[in-house]
Amino acid sequence: MNAKGSFLNTERSKLNAKLDWADFFTILQIAEAGSLAGAARAIGQSRPTLMRRLNSIERRLGARVFERFRLGYTPTDAGQGLLDAALKIQALARDAERDVSDRDRHLAGRVVLTTTDTLFAGLLASELIGFRERFPKIVLDVQVSNDLQDLINREADVAVRPTNGPPESLLGRKLGVIRQAAFAATSFERRPDTPLVGPSETLSYLPLHTATRNIGLGVCSIRANSILSLYHLIRVGAGVGILPTYLGDNDPLLARRTAPLPELDTDLWLLTHPDLRNTARVRAVLDWFANSATLRSRLK
Numbered sequence: 001m002n003a004k005g006s007f008l009n010t011e012r013s014k015l016n017a018k019l020d021w022a023d024f025f026t027i028l029q030i031a032e033a034g035s036l037a038g039a040a041r042a043i044g045q046s047r048p049t050l051m052r053r054l055n056s057i058e059r060r061l062g063a064r065v066f067e068r069f070r071l072g073y074t075p076t077d078a079g080q081g082l083l084d085a086a087l088k089i090q091a092l093a094r095d096a097e098r099d100v101s102d103r104d105r106h107l108a109g110r111v112v113l114t115t116t117d118t119l120f121a122g123l124l125a126s127e128l129i130g131f132r133e134r135f136p137k138i139v140l141d142v143q144v145s146n147d148l149q150d151l152i153n154r155e156a157d158v159a160v161r162p163t164n165g166p167p168e169s170l171l172g173r174k175l176g177v178i179r180q181a182a183f184a185a186t187s188f189e190r191r192p193d194t195p196l197v198g199p200s201e202t203l204s205y206l207p208l209h210t211a212t213r214n215i216g217l218g219v220c221s222i223r224a225n226s227i228l229s230l231y232h233l234i235r236v237g238a239g240v241g242i243l244p245t246y247l248g249d250n251d252p253l254l255a256r257r258t259a260p261l262p263e264l265d266t267d268l269w270l271l272t273h274p275d276l277r278n279t280a281r282v283r284a285v286l287d288w289f290a291n292s293a294t295l296r297s298r299l300k
Helices: 003-017 023-034 034-042 047-061 077-103 117-124 127-134 206-214 227-235 282-288 291-296
Strands: 066-069 070-074 109-116 138-144 158-162 171-178 178-183 196-199 220-225 241-244 254-258 268-274
Touching: 023 034, 023 047, 023 070, 023 077, 023 158, 023 282, 047 178, 047 241, 066 206, 070 077, 109 117, 109 282, 117 127, 117 138, 117 227, 117 291, 158 178, 158 282, 171 282, 171 291, 178 227, 196 206, 196 227, 196 241, 206 241, 227 241, 268 282
Parallel strands: 109 138, 109 158, 196 220
Antiparallel strands: 066 070, 158 268, 171 268, 178 241, 178 254
16 A cells, blocks of 8 residues: 555544544443443433444544443543543533523524515614614614515514415414505695506516506506505605505605505514524514504504
């Protein structure tokens, strides 16, 4: 064998001799139980399985870890060194678990809040001022998105979404009902050929397309692919269009031109992942929105 091959085999042997946490855990369990049978019972495995693991560890190390006596197993000098290391690893793991648990109990840290651009601009942004004052150590990271997958995949912690069918895999609380009506600028004069502003074909919201056609006015002279864009067009006097009432009713430059359109009613949900239900900072966000009298009044 050449020098290169000898070197590679030596390095491979070193790599194979390395122990992982499962190996240290095996050593710890045998030492604490004092026997293979006792350790096997403690961790719910068979004695032959534990014997194979111990033999594998000793084979990779090239050293005996335990002396086998009739009354039980006693660590060798090498085994005691490994046991001391295992105890340190266990202590570090427990400290880490306590640290994570403490963080979950404290009203501090980052919470990712996801919602739509329209809901954030028209309904939620003003709620965050009071939240910041009440919970100064919680950092809210707002992510504007229309995709519920970000919550299911744990890319966000809390979602505020319009939906009549929230996923069953999420925990939720209904905040109210989003209602919509036709609005125009207060200075806009209605005439026989009153122009409409409406959704473009790329805005995948079929009920809105249908409702816009059915409100009995003229044709759409301008279209846009987002509700916020429609909102800005309507308030500058481009025409009549349909908006959520939480946007239109709270803008002094806008006035309703129809009653709310029941076919556009949509539930508003506050959602989170079940794994986060007991995290204090997430619970603080959920309770803040759920208990907001201002938010509820704007959804009437």
